[in-house]
Amino acid sequence: MVSEEHRREAAMLDVGGLTVEFGGVRALDGVRFAVPARQVCGLIGPNGAGKTTLFNCVSRFVDPTGGTLSVAGSDLLARRAHEVAALGVARTFQNLGLLDALSVRENVKLGSPAQRDGTPWRALRGGLAREDALDARADDVLALLGLADAAERRPGELPFGTLKRVELARALMGEPHLLLLDEPANGLSHGEVDELAQLLLGVRERLDLTLVLVEHHMGMIRAVADRAVVLDFGRVIADGEPERVCVDPVVVEAYLGTAAAA
Numbered sequence: 001m002v003s004e005e006h007r008r009e010a011a012m013l014d015v016g017g018l019t020v021e022f023g024g025v026r027a028l029d030g031v032r033f034a035v036p037a038r039q040v041c042g043l044i045g046p047n048g049a050g051k052t053t054l055f056n057c058v059s060r061f062v063d064p065t066g067g068t069l070s071v072a073g074s075d076l077l078a079r080r081a082h083e084v085a086a087l088g089v090a091r092t093f094q095n096l097g098l099l100d101a102l103s104v105r106e107n108v109k110l111g112s113p114a115q116r117d118g119t120p121w122r123a124l125r126g127g128l129a130r131e132d133a134l135d136a137r138a139d140d141v142l143a144l145l146g147l148a149d150a151a152e153r154r155p156g157e158l159p160f161g162t163l164k165r166v167e168l169a170r171a172l173m174g175e176p177h178l179l180l181l182d183e184p185a186n187g188l189s190h191g192e193v194d195e196l197a198q199l200l201l202g203v204r205e206r207l208d209l210t211l212v213l214v215e216h217h218m219g220m221i222r223a224v225a226d227r228a229v230v231l232d233f234g235r236v237i238a239d240g241e242p243e244r245v246c247v248d249p250v251v252v253e254a255y256l257g258t259a260a261a262a
């Protein structure tokens, strides 16, 4: 029997009875699960189930009304949003926030915590050397994601599937251990979903990442996730291997009438 304390320390992400209320709406209701290091965990559930709210708690955009939340044993709830990256947590968003005035390489560099630390002291201390190091790191990340040829291009010139990878590259600039992906397959063709799935698995292996992805695309979940946690009305209704969870009658019932559980 594993003690509660040991479970917490061993988990990369530990969600302990998390509750969030918005006025009268209980968006999360005692959500409890732990994601071990290097696991790929799919977070699924119908619209309004609480998936984004959970991500927003991890990013510290939302304050829970109850429960605990920790990353590799560190209490996340004691941190502010700008301190989360330092714990090795990065996130992508449903809406790509890429700037068209900048090249792909410059956009990717914005994901580096060093780049955001724009104090005058930093600028005075040989900013050029630092800029070169950032360029080199951005180029490494771009190469890892098969984007080397896109480094000088503007986001507006590139297809959506490529932009999704640029956003992923930007998130990797912070050298995360835990990466949260918000609907990475949304808007991609079948071929692009397969490609992204392979890419994610490769990156996870290469960088020793723990991944949590919110996803409606069950093909993506089946392709990459070791495990699926299903939320409905703010509660965990199933937790297990994706193949098993997809045919769980409780999950099928929750998804009734939607394509996701098909």
Ligand SMILES: Nc1ncnc2c1ncn2[C@@H]1O[C@H](COP(=O)(O)OP(=O)(O)OP(=O)(O)O)[C@@H](O)[C@H]1O
Pocket (backbone or CB within 6 Å): 022, 025, 026, 027, 045, 046, 047, 048, 049, 050, 051, 052, 053, 054
């Ligand atoms: N800032 C907010 N203020 C009030 N209610 C909110 C807020 N954010 C979310 N909610 C409510 O909390 C519940 C959970 O929403 P959430 O966006 O987390 O669900 P979701 O599972 O991510 O849905 P989707 O798949 O549609 O993105 C919903 O009832 C939603 O309307």
